[in-house]
Amino acid sequence: MKELIKNIKSRIQLSFEAEEYLFSISKKKTFSKGAVLIRQGQNVNKIYFVTDGCLRSYCIDKNGKEHTLQFAIKNWWISDYIAIHNNESATLTVECLKKSSVIEFNAKKLNGIFKLFPEYEPFQRNLLERHVVSLHRRILNQLQLTASERYDLFLDQYPNIEQYARNYHIASYLGITQESLSRIRVEKAKI
Amino acid sequence: MKALQIVKYGEIKDSLAFNEVSKPTVQAKDVLIEVKAAAINPIDKSIILGNLKGLIPIPFPSTSAYDVSGIVVEKGGEVSNFEIGDLVYSRVPQEQMGTIVEYVAITSVAVSKKPGNISFEEAASIPLAGLTALQSLEHVGIKENDKVLIHAGSGGVGSFAIQYAKAKGAYVYTTTSTTNVKWVKELGADRVIDYKTEDYKTIVRDIDIVYDTLGQNYTSEAFQVIKQGGKVVSVVGPLDEESAKMFGMTDYKLPEELAKLISAKDASYKFIFMHPNGAHLAEIKSMVEDEKIKPIIDKVYPFSESIEAFTHLASGRAKGKIVIKIS
Numbered sequence: 001m002k003e004l005i006k007n008i009k010s011r012i013q014l015s016f017e018a019e020e021y022l023f024s025i026s027k028k029k030t031f032s033k034g035a036v037l038i039r040q041g042q043n044v045n046k047i048y049f050v051t052d053g054c055l056r057s058y059c060i061d062k063n064g065k066e067h068t069l070q071f072a073i074k075n076w077w078i079s080d081y082i083a084i085h086n087n088e089s090a091t092l093t094v095e096c097l098k099k100s101s102v103i104e105f106n107a108k109k110l111n112g113i114f115k116l117f118p119e120y121e122p123f124q125r126n127l128l129e130r131h132v133v134s135l136h137r138r139i140l141n142q143l144q145l146t147a148s149e150r151y152d153l154f155l156d157q158y159p160n161i162e163q164y165a166r167n168y169h170i171a172s173y174l175g176i177t178q179e180s181l182s183r184i185r186v187e188k189a190k191i
Numbered sequence: 192m193k194a195l196q197i198v199k200y201g202e203i204k205d206s207l208a209f210n211e212v213s214k215p216t217v218q219a220k221d222v223l224i225e226v227k228a229a230a231i232n233p234i235d236k237s238i239i240l241g242n243l244k245g246l247i248p249i250p251f252p253s254t255s256a257y258d259v260s261g262i263v264v265e266k267g268g269e270v271s272n273f274e275i276g277d278l279v280y281s282r283v284p285q286e287q288m289g290t291i292v293e294y295v296a297i298t299s300v301a302v303s304k305k306p307g308n309i310s311f312e313e314a315a316s317i318p319l320a321g322l323t324a325l326q327s328l329e330h331v332g333i334k335e336n337d338k339v340l341i342h343a344g345s346g347g348v349g350s351f352a353i354q355y356a357k358a359k360g361a362y363v364y365t366t367t368s369t370t371n372v373k374w375v376k377e378l379g380a381d382r383v384i385d386y387k388t389e390d391y392k393t394i395v396r397d398i399d400i401v402y403d404t405l406g407q408n409y410t411s412e413a414f415q416v417i418k419q420g421g422k423v424v425s426v427v428g429p430l431d432e433e434s435a436k437m438f439g440m441t442d443y444k445l446p447e448e449l450a451k452l453i454s455a456k457d458a459s460y461k462f463i464f465m466h467p468n469g470a471h472l473a474e475i476k477s478m479v480e481d482e483k484i485k486p487i488i489d490k491v492y493p494f495s496e497s498i499e500a501f502t503h504l505a506s507g508r509a510k511g512k513i514v515i516k517i518s
Contacts, residue, residue, distance in 0.1 A: 168308035
């Protein structure tokens with residue numbers, strides 16, 4: 001939590017009261033590999049900041065297959081924003097791919113923080129903008145890059161993730177089959 | 192809720208009917224599954240025909256089939272390894288038989304989360320054949336570089352066993368008919384023997400393991416092709432004495448001819464009767480997620496055409512598993 005507060009303070013002026021408030025709406029938690037933090041179809045009222053480990057969010061289609069939306073490593077945020085924003089049950093499942101430590105925030109209270117502490121708003125806006133940028137990049141990459149190029153960018157973004165993410169997690173994130181991912185890896189090994 | 196039930200022993204069309212049944216009650220160790228898909232196996236056909244009535248007697252009416260995938264919608268008070276909403280698959284135990292139905296209650300130790308990278312239909316196709324192959328080959332301790340013969344490579348158990356044996360690093364011989372040679376080769380078998388044009392006994396010599404999925408003369412012939420001290424594991428041959436005891440046949444003796452063959456090769460012989468096992472299914476889940484094993488589906492039928500699915504099974508022409516989509 002201290003690191004997160006330090007990070008926030010590096011971007012905005014945070015009052016002691018706002019800092020106290022952030023502590024009051026959060027809990028530090030550690031989860032083992034395979035733990036499910038948000039489950040598709042159930043209520044969501046938590047947002048997680050990752051302090052260690054790796055989490056994955058995915059949706060399950062009507063045929064029962066998983067599609068990875070996001071991986072979250074240290075200093076990333078993860079939740080089901082669709083469910084929180086629309087106040088509906090979860091579209092996504094969020095699980096730990098390895099033992100992970102997170103700071104768990106009450107979503108409503110975190111999203112409403114700027115009403116109590118307006119100085120927090122620039123931090124939240126900046127976070128949201130970075131999130132939008134990241135999503136736009138992901139969509140554009142999907143539209144214009146080859147699978148091999150997307151895989152390179154993926155490894156830059158998530159170094160060492162292959163140690164704990166399964167192949168099908170990565171393949172479905174990249175929107176390719178597991179066979180294609182294997183072929184790309186073989187091709188790269190030849191270079 | 193609707194279920195496909197066996198109403199009497201006999202021909203498929205006369206013995207199966209759609210009936211309204213009540214939703215099962217969940218016991219302390221059970222999970223209630225909303226069934227998405229069920230799969231049928233040769234044993235389901237044998238039960239309907241009455242071929243197994245001595246070994247597995249069933250009351251009438253009984254809902255048919257053992258393989259299932261679906262979603263956990265309720266759980267008993269003693270279940271801690273599953274949550275509501277988990278996507279799972281299972282080969283249900285005998286006393287909970289009946290998966291061609293909208294909901295099934297299953298003891299949680301027979302259940303595993305399904306592989307995340309395959310559909311409900313594909314997941315339902317795995318348990319019975321997968322558990323049979325895994326438990327058989329695990330029993331004989333299959334390991335890297337073992338030479339193994341798997342009979343009937345295009346069958347549900349055979350096609351799974353080939354992939355399992357390859358994943359363990361074994362060298363795999365398999366037998367199949369001409370039309371299946373190509374796709375069985377694609378499963379990873381090192382030497383596919385077309386039994387219509389080749390005699391496997393002249394090709395396979397001194398191997399470590401024979402996996403007998405055919406029975407009759409194939410069981411005794413296995414001892415011609417294994418090495419001294421080799422292992423024969425069967426799912427259709429005669430019972431071994433230990434297995435017979437499990438069925439209460441305490442004075443059972445191995446057929447004399449088989450006992451001689453075993454002794455002459457200083458070999459081991461084991462009959463495997465598959466048992467439901469969630470931990471084994473979890474092991475298979477990992478192998479499927481790593482694409483070491485791929486489910487092979489012949490055809491998916493809608494629930495309303497379940498009887499046609501059994502007719503197709505009875506034809507013996509399926510290449511891979513026959514699945515019924517429930518919801």
